Amino acid sequence: MAVHKREQFTEAEQQLATIAKALGHPARVAILKLLAKRQACVCGELVLELPLSQSTVSQHLKELKAAGLVQGEVDGPRVCYCIDPAGWARARQLLGGLLAELPNTNNCC
Amino acid sequence: MAVHKREQFTEAEQQLATIAKALGHPARVAILKLLAKRQACVCGELVLELPLSQSTVSQHLKELKAAGLVQGEVDGPRVCYCIDPAGWARARQLLGGLLAELPNTNNCC
DNA sequence: GTTTGCAATCGTAAATTTACGATAAACGAA
DNA sequence: TTCGTTTATCGTAAATTTACGATTGCAAAC
Numbered sequence: 348m349a350v351h352k353r354e355q356f357t358e359a360e361q362q363l364a365t366i367a368k369a370l371g372h373p374a375r376v377a378i379l380k381l382l383a384k385r386q387a388c389v390c391g392e393l394v395l396e397l398p399l400s401q402s403t404v405s406q407h408l409k410e411l412k413a414a415g416l417v418q419g420e421v422d423g424p425r426v427c428y429c430i431d432p433a434g435w436a437r438a439r440q441l442l443g444g445l446l447a448e449l450p451n452t453n454n455c456c
Numbered sequence: 457m458a459v460h461k462r463e464q465f466t467e468a469e470q471q472l473a474t475i476a477k478a479l480g481h482p483a484r485v486a487i488l489k490l491l492a493k494r495q496a497c498v499c500g501e502l503v504l505e506l507p508l509s510q511s512t513v514s515q516h517l518k519e520l521k522a523a524g525l526v527q528g529e530v531d532g533p534r535v536c537y538c539i540d541p542a543g544w545a546r547a548r549q550l551l552g553g554l555l556a557e558l559p560n561t562n563n564c565c
Numbered sequence: 566g567t568t569t570g571c572a573a574t575c576g577t578a579a580a581t582t583t584a585c586g587a588t589a590a591a592c593g594a595a
Numbered sequence: 596t597t598c599g600t601t602t603a604t605c606g607t608a609a610a611t612t613t614a615c616g617a618t619t620g621c622a623a624a625c
Binding site for chain 4: 400403
C-alpha cells in the first residue's frame with residue numbers, strides 16, 4: 348500500500364490487531380498450543396512437531412515474541428520458549444473485551 | 457512463499473487463524489466495533505467514520521465477510537452490514553477456547 | 566583453541582495484503 | 596429512460612508475509 352494509516356486508529360484497536368495478526372497463522376496457533384501443553388518448550392522440539400523448517404519456525408517465534416505473546420530464555424546451546432505472562436494477560440484482556448463488546452445476538456437490519 | 461503448508465495443521469487451528477487474521481487489522485477491529493455499537497450499519501456510514509477511502513472500506517468488509525464475521529444485506533441502493541451471528545459464535549468459541557487453553561500462568565523454564 | 570550442536574539471521578523468491586483512484590454495476594427517483 | 600446515489604470491482608503500486616536453504620553466531624564439550 349502507499350501509506351500506512353494505523354496511527355489513525357485507537358491504541359487499543361492497534362494492540363488488538365497486532366495480537367490478532369500474530370494469531371493469524373495456523374503455525375503460530377499451533378506453537379502457542381504446544382507451549383501451553385508442554386512444560387518443555389525448546390525450539391528444536393517445536394521444529395520436530397511442526398511441518399516447517401527450522402528457520403521458518405524461528406521466524407514465527409520471532410513474530411510471536413514481537414507481539415509480546417512469547418518469551419525466550421537462553422539455556423546453554425538451546426533456547427527455551429514459553430508464553431509471556433504479561434503479554435498473554437494483555438491479549439486475554441483485549442480479546443475478552445472484544446468478545447464482551449460484540450454480544451452473540453443478531454442486530455442485523 | 458514457495459508453497460502453502462496450511463493443510464498440515466488441524467481444522468480448528470486453521471479456522472482460528474483465519475478468524476484472527478481477519479481481526480488482524482485495526483480498521484477491521486474498528487468496523488466490528490462500529491457494527492456492534494450501532495444498529496444502523498450502512499456501508500457509507502462506516503466510510504464516514506473511518507480514515508479510509510470507500511474502496512478500501514469495501515475491501516475490508518469483503519474480508520470480514522469472507523471470514524464469516526460479517527454479513528451484508530442489500531437495502532435499495534445501500535448495503536446494510538452487521539455481525540454474522542453464526543460466524544461470530546464460532547469465533548467466540550475458538551477464541552474462548554484458546555483463552556481457556558492458555559491459562560494466565562507462567563510455565564516458563 | 567577447536568569442534569559440535571542449536572538457534573538466529575541473511576538472502577531470496579513467490580504470494581498476499583493494503584491502499585487508492587477510476588470504473589462499473591445496481592437501485593430508486595425524476 | 597435518464598440521472599444521481601451507493602457500493603463493488605478493476606487496475607495498480609508499494610509493503611508485508613511466508614517459506615526455505617545457507618550462513619553466522621553462540622555456548623558447551625572436547
